[in-house]
Amino acid sequence: xxxANTFALAKPKSGIAxxxxxxxxxxxxxxxxxxQGAGERIPVHNPxxxxxxxTISNASVEDGMAAIAAAxxxxxxxxxxxARQRAEILRKCYDKMIANADWxxxxxxxxxxxxxxxxxxxxxxxxxFFRWYSEETARIRGEMQDSPNGTNKILVQYQPIGISLLxxxxxxxxxxxxxxxxxxxxxxxxVILKPAIETPLTALAVAQIMLEAGVPPGxxxxxxxxxxxxxxxxxxxxxxxxxxxxxxxTAVGKKLLATASDTVLNCSMELGGNAPFIVFDDAxxxxxxxxxxxxxxxxxxxxxxxxxxxxxxxxxxxxxTEKLTRKMGAMKLGDGTDPDTALGxxxxxxxxxxxxxxxxxxxxxxxxxxxGGSRPNVPGYFYPATVLTDVPADATILKDEIFGPVAAIVAxxxxxxxxxxxxxxxxxxxxxxxxxDIKKGLNIAQKLEYGMIGVNRGLxxxxxxxxxxxxxxxxxxxxxxxxxxxxxxxxxxxxxx
Ligand code: NAD
Numbered sequence: 001x002x003x004a005n006t007f008a009l010a011k012p013k014s015g016i017a018x019x020x021x022x023x024x025x026x027x028x029x030x031x032x033x034x035x036q037g038a039g040e041r042i043p044v045h046n047p048x049x050x051x052x053x054x055t056i057s058n059a060s061v062e063d064g065m066a067a068i069a070a071a072x073x074x075x076x077x078x079x080x081x082x083a084r085q086r087a088e089i090l091r092k093c094y095d096k097m098i099a100n101a102d103w104x105x106x107x108x109x110x111x112x113x114x115x116x117x118x119x120x121x122x123x124x125x126x127x128x129f130f131r132w133y134s135e136e137t138a139r140i141r142g143e144m145q146d147s148p149n150g151t152n153k154i155l156v157q158y159q160p161i162g163i164s165l166l167x168x169x170x171x172x173x174x175x176x177x178x179x180x181x182x183x184x185x186x187x188x189x190x191v192i193l194k195p196a197i198e199t200p201l202t203a204l205a206v207a208q209i210m211l212e213a214g215v216p217p218g219x220x221x222x223x224x225x226x227x228x229x230x231x232x233x234x235x236x237x238x239x240x241x242x243x244x245x246x247x248x249x250t251a252v253g254k255k256l257l258a259t260a261s262d263t264v265l266n267c268s269m270e271l272g273g274n275a276p277f278i279v280f281d282d283a284x285x286x287x288x289x290x291x292x293x294x295x296x297x298x299x300x301x302x303x304x305x306x307x308x309x310x311x312x313x314x315x316x317x318x319x320x321t322e323k324l325t326r327k328m329g330a331m332k333l334g335d336g337t338d339p340d341t342a343l344g345x346x347x348x349x350x351x352x353x354x355x356x357x358x359x360x361x362x363x364x365x366x367x368x369x370x371x372g373g374s375r376p377n378v379p380g381y382f383y384p385a386t387v388l389t390d391v392p393a394d395a396t397i398l399k400d401e402i403f404g405p406v407a408a409i410v411a412x413x414x415x416x417x418x419x420x421x422x423x424x425x426x427x428x429x430x431x432x433x434x435x436x437d438i439k440k441g442l443n444i445a446q447k448l449e450y451g452m453i454g455v456n457r458g459l460x461x462x463x464x465x466x467x468x469x470x471x472x473x474x475x476x477x478x479x480x481x482x483x484x485x486x487x488x489x490x491x492x493x494x495x496x497x
Contacts, residue, residue, distance in 0.1 A: 001211070003027050003034035005041075007054040007201060009106060022103060024205045027057045028224060031070030032217030037063055042226050044201060047113035047345040047381045048335035056200050059223035064192070064231045065238070067221040071163045071190040072240050074218025079160045079188040087137040090182055092213035094130035097123065097178075097206070104174060104205060109336035112173055112199045113344040113381070114299050116336065121298075125461065126174035126206070129182040129479070132463040136484050137186035152496045158488035160188030161266060162242030165235050167228070167256070168203070169248045170196035170347055171302045171403075176247045176270075177203050179467075179478045181210075185219060187487035189243070192221045194232060196248075198347055200224045233259050242266060243487065247304075249401075250427070250472050268476035268486045270304070270468060272401050273429030276422040277307035277458075278444075280415075281315035283434035284456075288316075289323045291458025292407070295432050297328065297385070298459070300343055301405040304473075305430040305452070305460060309398045310409040311418045317411050321389055324407060325370045328385040331405075333376070345381040346404050352381040355404035362388050362397040362408060372406075393421055415444065423449045429469035430460050451477075 003025030026041075027034040037057035044053045059067075078086070097104065105119035114122075143156040164184050168176040177193060184191045195203035207222045225231040236244055236259050246256055247270040260267045277295055279288045295307040312320050336344030346352050356375055363369065372386030386406040391398065397408050412418045422431060431450040435441045441455040451469040452460040461467060466477035476486050 001032055001034065001217075004036055005057070009103065009110070024107070024201055025208055026054055026201070026204065028059050028063055028067075029204070029207050029220065029222040030063065030066045031073065031221065035063065035066070037224075042197060042224065044111055045198075046110060047347055048337070049380045050349070053111060054201070056204070056224050059225040059231055061231050061234045063223055064225070064235045067192045067223050068163060068235060068238055068240050070218040070221050071192055074216060075163060075190045078185070078190055078216060078219050081188070083137050083140060083188075086186060086188065087134045089214045090130045090134035090137060090186060093182075093210050093215065094127050094134060096209045096213045097127035097130060100209060101127070104202065106337060107205055108173060108199075108202050109344065111201050112170060113336045113347060114302070115341045115344045116339060117342075118299050118344075119336070122172055122175050125463070126172075126178040128463045129175070129178040132479070133182035133186040133484060136183070136481055140187070140484065140488070147494070152494050155493040155495055157491045157493070158187075158485060159491050161487050161489045162189060163240055164189045164191045164243035164245060164487060165194065165232065165241055166191050167194045167232060167244070167246045167248065168196060170198035171299060171304075173199035173202035174206055177206055179483070180245045180247070181206075181220065183478070183484040184245070184487045185215070187484050189487050190219045192223060192235065194223055194225070194228060197224065197226060197228070232256070236260055236265055237263055239263065242489075243268075245486065246270065253474070268478070269474045270478060271429075271472060271474045272427060273304045273306070273469060273473055274308045274399070274401060274425045274427040275305055275430045275432065275450075276309045276311055276418075276448075278311045278418050278422065278431070278433040279313060279316060279320055280433070280435040280437075280440070281313045282436050283316065284436060285316050285319050285323065287456060288320060288434040289327060291432060291434065291454070291456070292324055293327055294458035295454070296407050297331065297343070297405060300346060302346060302403050306403070307432060308402055308408070309422075310407055311412050311421060312409055313418075314411050314413060317409075321370065321387070321409055325387045328387060328405070328407065329371050331385050333382060333384055335380070343385055343405055346383055347381065349381050351403065352383050355383045355402060355406060358397045358400060358402055359386060359388065359406055362391055362395050365392055365395045367391040367395065367397075367408070399425070419444065419447050426472040427469065428471035429473035430454065432458055
């Protein structure tokens with residue numbers, strides 16, 4: 001099926017191989033057709049220079065309704081497709097994504113800005129959701145038990161929940177999409193994907209790969225409205241839609257939960273974070289610095305799991321700060337598609353200015369600058385690697401998601417103090433701690449109010465693990481078997497036989 005409008009990568013500087021048919025559709029995917037939305041097309045920008053890369057179709061409420069109709073038409077056939085066959089199609093999606101990994105990584109760097117190694121890492125992680133769920137799909141178990149009063153049997157089945165709206169952010173444009181699509185399709189649901197308007201090309205490329213891998217038309221639909229509010233609200237209010245899975249900010253998540261309450265729509269919410277990174281005096285400081293580089297600098301700090309607050313015990317404060325500053329200072333800032341770049345631009349001018357404002361605020365509140373601290377005078381949305389020391393424990397920068405390459409370091413004395421400081425937030429997504437005393441580490445992990453805790457590790461994301469937060473960081477889990485169950489309805493049948 002051909003798209004009227006497409007975008008092709010122009011000779012990447014990295015010299016990666018571009019497939020002969022690399023034309024990425026830039027229209028809406030509705031059923032078996034790439035549809036041109038009505039009205040003005042939406043520009044997609046390269047954050048490294050602010051230039052327009054291409055334009056994409058704008059989806060209307062009517063396009064949203066057409067996507068529901070396409071998902072509805074495909075739903076019975078997909079739900080009835082044997083799990084083994086669905087699994088094999090997902091596995092083909094994995095194979096195709098891996099075969100196109102370099103090309104997709106380049107596309108991510110181009111529209112989202114992150115450095116190529118980060119983009120390559122994302123593509124592998126994103127593809128892994130197809131592989132993981134190709135395995136899980138064949139293992140959706142039910143339950144059967146005798147009723148305790150002896151009168152009957154209790155049968156429990158996990159059935160596809162139905163048409164699902166998937167709303168994803170720009171910071172991991174491939175992985176946040178596949179982390180939802182793969183379990184939804186595995187469970188037997190048909191979906192409508194609404195990617196972030198900043199990074200739609202990756203989502204459209206993934207959808208095209210899925211069609212080529214044999215996903216039937218209508219099982220995946222992609223819409224890109226310029227103003228997502230009315231289109232998503234109309235979809236969520238439609239009784240044919242049974243699920244909304246969202247990854248993004250807590251502020252938008254709250255609005256969507258309010259919309260979902262109108263129809264009591266089932267929701268999974270992966271929201272913002274404010275991760276503490278705790279280093280105790282008895283930690284291996286070099287390991288802690290390596291972990292900090294991942295927890296802080298992966299994706300240029302633009303991750304929901306990114307460390308927002310470094311709490312360093314006073315005995316290792318000097319050594320940790322000095323080593324982290326040296327490593328962060330060695331990262332080359334530049335265009336993410338340039339193979340020499342270690343730190344790309346942030347997503348938008350607005351975001352670069354927000355980071356600058358937070359840093360200036362912290363300095364006004366008493367923080368000192370050990371590295372970076374101001375925007376370079378170059379085109380593009382750049383913010384340099386920055387280390388702030390002596391940050392007061394109540395500074396504003398420690399309360400807001402920085403979402404950029406800024407390490408704010410706070411000194412602490414005691415375990416009780418650092419647990420209190422770490423939990424003093426409405427968020428509860430990821431936390432990290434370093435100590436050589438594993439018993440102490442595990443005991444403290446029990447006291448941290450977070451959904452995911454890295455003990456002597458700066459990375460918690462894993463397709464096989466339940467990813468999600470507590471408090472205002474979200475509802476439900478993605479990844480692992482839990483992620484698939486989120487796209488099922490638990491049906492119980494009482495039987496006398
Ligand atoms: P965002 O909330 O601004 O947007 C997320 C998505 O929601 C985008 O597709 C956007 O177009 C859409 N959206 C915005 N307003 C909407 C509305 N009124 N109705 C329907 N859809 C709407 O977030 P972002 O800036 O794209 O992403 C960054 C945020 O995402 C950060 O807060 C980060 O912590 C969070 N995040 C969380 C996770 C997680 O797994 N918990 C993962 C990645 C990012």
